[in-house]
Amino acid sequence: MNKTIFDFIGGNIGEWKVTSMVALKGEPIESISHIKKISSSLISSNKGIWTLKGIVSNLRYTEKEDKDKLVAIQEDLGRSEATLAAFIPIRKSEAWWNLAQDERRKIMENKSQHTQTGMKYLPAIARKLFHSRDIGEPFDFLTWFEYAPDDAAAFEELLEALRKTEEWNYVDREIDIRLVRI
16 A cells, blocks of 8 residues: 555545635535545546545755754554544745745744744654645645644644744645544
């Protein structure tokens, strides 16, 4: 099975039940009751009410020291106690993509401190980022978080901190889908 390409299938069946679904910026996507996350390929297309495809890729803005710290403390997805999840597809504006790589990195890490903010919530909150922009998907990134019910308040705090940063000024579409494992 492919461990790099994944489909997030929104529909009426799946191992994750939707508890809320809100378009925070931009147009919404069609409402669903469940999400199924499966290994896939670029060729096949899984059906559902909608399917979003993402690729696990290299870390783009993280320096070696931060990467080593992340690897040392970040938990994998699928922990039994992590029965809550958030699936947050995000699209950034053309203004973001028109910036040079070093300008985007400066905003992400130096000004917004994206990685450092996220590390404060590890290992309680597990996260995986899937890239979608380069494969023609409607979102640039698909973010998947898993956490235990006891860590729900910490997760909300993490999102609040990230959404207050300069980086989030460049987000022009964001859907926040909350889930519970069934």
